[in-house]
Amino acid sequence: MYHYAESGLSNIYLKNGFVSETIDGEEYISIDDMQGLHKTIAQVIVDNNRPLNNEEFKFLRIQLNASQKLLGKRFGVSEQTIARYEKGQSDIPRTTDAALRSLYMESLDKSNPVSYFLDLLSDTEAKAAAKDILLEEVQHHWAVAV
Known part of the structure; x- marks a missing residue:
């Protein structure tokens, strides 16, 4: 699960529809649609x-x-x-x-x-x-x- 705080809402969690990648030690999230x-x-x-x-x-x-x-x-x-x-x-x-x-x-x-x-x-x-x-x-x- 991903806590989607970037929405500005504190109660949004994504079960799927996102990809988590680690590049140079930093985690990046990309979200579909x-x-x-x-x-x-x-x-x-x-x-x-x-x-x-x-x-x-x-x-x-x-x-x-x-x-x-x-x-x-x-x-x-x-x-x-x-x-x-x-x-x-x-x-x-x-x-x-x-x-x-x-x-x-x-x-x-x-x-x-x-x-x-x-x-x-x-x-x-x-x-x-x-x-x-x-x-x-x-x-x-x-x-x-x-």
Whole structure:
């Protein structure tokens, strides 16, 4: 068995699918189908019913190829908040946990537009805070002024 700590997760062990070689007294490990391995690890994490821990949160973010800044923007929090989740310094809210799992699932199946709605929410909140709403009465009904 090989303890696959390079994944960033402390609880991953490989039964097979790797080759161990010793070259000049140093042990080198090569792993078959790394992309498939990471996809399987992520699927196990997403399918688990217990809350994400900090290592799992970071692993999924990396699998999504998303920066802390991008994920923070999507979740309406700062980049530092995402960093605190990943360092275990702050609890991960269940809604954020569920959103990250959904984003990962969306990355596998593009028919689930979770990221679109998260982006829309974060953009809408930012624009609403900075934009006046101008209304006008048109034929005895109120409408947004053009």
